[in-house]
Amino acid sequence: xRGAIAAGHPLTAEAGAGILAQGGNAVDAAVGxxxxxxxxxxxxxxxxxxxxxxxxxxxxxxxSVLDFFVAMPGLGSPEAARPEMHxxxxxxxxxxxxxxxxxxxxxxxxxxxxxxxxxxxxxxxLPWRELFVPAVELARRGVELTPGQAYLHAILDQILRHTPExxxxxxxxxxxxxxxxxxxxxxxxxxxxxxxxxxxxELYRGRLGRAIVEHVRAGGGDMTLRDLEEYRVIRxxxxxxxxxxxxxxxNPPPSAGGILIAYGLGLxxxxxxxxxxxxIDALARVMxxxxxxxxxxxDRALRRGGLAKLLEERAVVMRGxxxxxxxxxxxxxxxxxxxxxxxxxxxxPGTGIHLNNMLGEFxxxxxxRPGVRLSSGMSxxxxxxxxxxxLVVGSAGSLRLRGAVMQVVVNVIQHGLDxxxxxxxxxxxxxxxxxxxxxxxxxxxxxxxxxLGWDVTRWSRKNLYFGGAAAVEMVGGELAAAGDxxxxxxxxxxx
Numbered sequence: 367x368r369g370a371i372a373a374g375h376p377l378t379a380e381a382g383a384g385i386l387a388q389g390g391n392a393v394d395a396a397v398g399x400x401x402x403x404x405x406x407x408x409x410x411x412x413x414x415x416x417x418x419x420x421x422x423x424x425x426x427x428x429x430s431v432l433d434f435f436v437a438m439p440g441l442g443s444p445e446a447a448r449p450e451m452h453x454x455x456x457x458x459x460x461x462x463x464x465x466x467x468x469x470x471x472x473x474x475x476x477x478x479x480x481x482x483x484x485x486x487x488x489x490x491x492l493p494w495r496e497l498f499v500p501a502v503e504l505a506r507r508g509v510e511l512t513p514g515q516a517y518l519h520a521i522l523d524q525i526l527r528h529t530p531e532x533x534x535x536x537x538x539x540x541x542x543x544x545x546x547x548x549x550x551x552x553x554x555x556x557x558x559x560x561x562x563x564x565x566x567x568e569l570y571r572g573r574l575g576r577a578i579v580e581h582v583r584a585g586g587g588d589m590t591l592r593d594l595e596e597y598r599v600i601r602x603x604x605x606x607x608x609x610x611x612x613x614x615x616x617n618p619p620p621s622a623g624g625i626l627i628a629y630g631l632g633l634x635x636x637x638x639x640x641x642x643x644x645x646i647d648a649l650a651r652v653m654x655x656x657x658x659x660x661x662x663x664x665d666r667a668l669r670r671g672g673l674a675k676l677l678e679e680r681a682v683v684m685r686g687x688x689x690x691x692x693x694x695x696x697x698x699x700x701x702x703x704x705x706x707x708x709x710x711x712x713x714x715p716g717t718g719i720h721l722n723n724m725l726g727e728f729x730x731x732x733x734x735r736p737g738v739r740l741s742s743g744m745s746x747x748x749x750x751x752x753x754x755x756x757l758v759v760g761s762a763g764s765l766r767l768r769g770a771v772m773q774v775v776v777n778v779i780q781h782g783l784d785x786x787x788x789x790x791x792x793x794x795x796x797x798x799x800x801x802x803x804x805x806x807x808x809x810x811x812x813x814x815x816x817x818l819g820w821d822v823t824r825w826s827r828k829n830l831y832f833g834g835a836a837a838v839e840m841v842g843g844e845l846a847a848a849g850d851x852x853x854x855x856x857x858x859x860x861x
Contacts, residue, residue, distance in 0.1 A: 368695035370847035371395055372785075372836035372857035374688040374762065377406040377509065379849060381500040382692060383858035385492065392692040393421060393489040394497060396700040397482045399690050401501035401558065404478075405551060406509050409518045409526065409709060410688040410762070413557065413569060414578075414721035415478040417704030418617050419485050420604060420746040424697030427753045429615050431746075433600040433739065434481025436474035436724045440588040440736035441596060449586035451726045452711070454524045467726030468525055468711045470585025474724040474740060475593045476569075478704055483566040484599040489698075498562035505555035505718070508548035514854030516545040517830075525723075528711030532720065535713055554718025570594045574717060581714045582721070588736075596737065607631055609749070610779050612756060616747040616771075617703075623745035623768045626656045630772055640781045641807060643814035646794055649776070650820060653769060653796040687744060687767065689760035691838045693845065699755040701746030705762075745771050749779060757785070759837035762853065766795045770833025778839065785839040786848035786857070793832040804832050828852055 367389055371382040382399030390398070396419065404412040411417075416436035422429045451467035486494055511519065519526060519542055526536040535551060536543065543549055560568050568574045575594040582589040604615040607628035614631055616624030630652045638644030687705040710723035724740060734740070745768050749757040757778050761770040770793060777788035792806035801820045803812055805827035816822050825831075834853035839846050849855020 370838040370845040370859045371692045372838050372847040372849045373690045374855045375406045376856040378403045379856040379858045383860050386860040390492045392694040392698040392700045394492045396690050396692045396702050397486050398497040405501050405505045407688050411704045413479050413719045414476045415704045415706045418746050420701040422699040429604050431602045431604050433602055434477030435742050436740050438734040438736050438738045439475050439593045441592040443590050466708045468723045470582045470587035470712050472710045472723035472726030473582050473587050473721045479566040479569045481599050495562045498558050502555050502558045505551040508550035510548050511543055512854045513545050519543050525709050525711045531713040531715050532711050551718050557717045578714050613750040616745050621742040623743040627768050627772045630656050643811040650796050650801050687762035689836045691758040691836050693755050693838045693840050697754050699758045701758050701760045703744040703746045703760045755840050757839045762834040766833045769795050770835050774835050785837050785846045789835050789848045789850050
């Protein structure tokens, strides 16, 4: 089947393209690619992750979001004081550090495996087991680290080699893996085969689940068998907004990213060419309004409008996130974003499953009840034109994620750029009073921004700090795909 796929790693994109070539639809391709991402992008995602899949069906032009994000653990467990999480300082950019909290107490209930199975059951066409073949082969044979993946291994080294079980996966001869080294994961290969044969039930009701719970609780975490047994994928209606004669759809409440992008697109007016001071000024003003909305009771206003519990808790800050965008010739489209956060450093013995650290990603304003779905800033997005997919996009990038998605949408729909140029254009991000401008902007335009009153932080080159987008587009039957060069992403078109 003709189609296009973009992802955060060439192997991920190639796997999805191969499934399209075999006759699979966009959902089949997204599921198979996601399974390969568990192997090739294991610092960002895996069976221990949570995420969201936006699915558009050409047959009835319907769009829905499958929420398989992480949940608060502790169902059926007596209340007890939670052990302290381990605090790790990670240097991201030569002296700029962020604090991570990891360990078993940081692990939330994962949803990735059940989410992929639910999507396949509802929308897939190829046999479930066939979708696992590329991932199993790669896990067993090994994946050579690209420069982008080696960079992630380096900055997350204290997490990836935090425990004896994680060191058994992420080091060779006592050293961290580097560019060109091969990451072999036989335990993960066996887990993938078990899921291929027995389905996600092996993780939520079977021996994989028992192994996870036993290991997490031994380390002081709260996860219980009941947490896994009662976990469910939630179907949601996407948030929608009109933009330049197109319809933007994305992740709805209780997550925050999609609705804040929709809100921002509604405020954006058409000013200046891409990269000009006028265009950057307009974007920055919208970003400032998004921040104000996020901080000043936007949640209460939305609740009055019927969007219950939006932003009830602070959105999780996604540090380790990956995204896959797919469209097929029939007009089916998928945007899938998943994350293990920064990773907990907890690898379940004999399974190769690296669990998320979502409970350590942010400070809860009050304790959450066990079973409550956490909020997220992840924003898998779709832009429709006359009811058909025009652009499928999403991004990694922590707090810069929604800005990256919004800027790609604006570049394609408002400025008319092709998807590759739209992703490669230098980006901006407003952090407090500081307007961060990525390398590649014109010096004269940045000077003008300062004269307009902005406190401009000038970056010398492009950087993963500004997100890692992946997008595909369909224009008059023509397909295109692009991954983000900031993180070694790739796009493949299947003709």
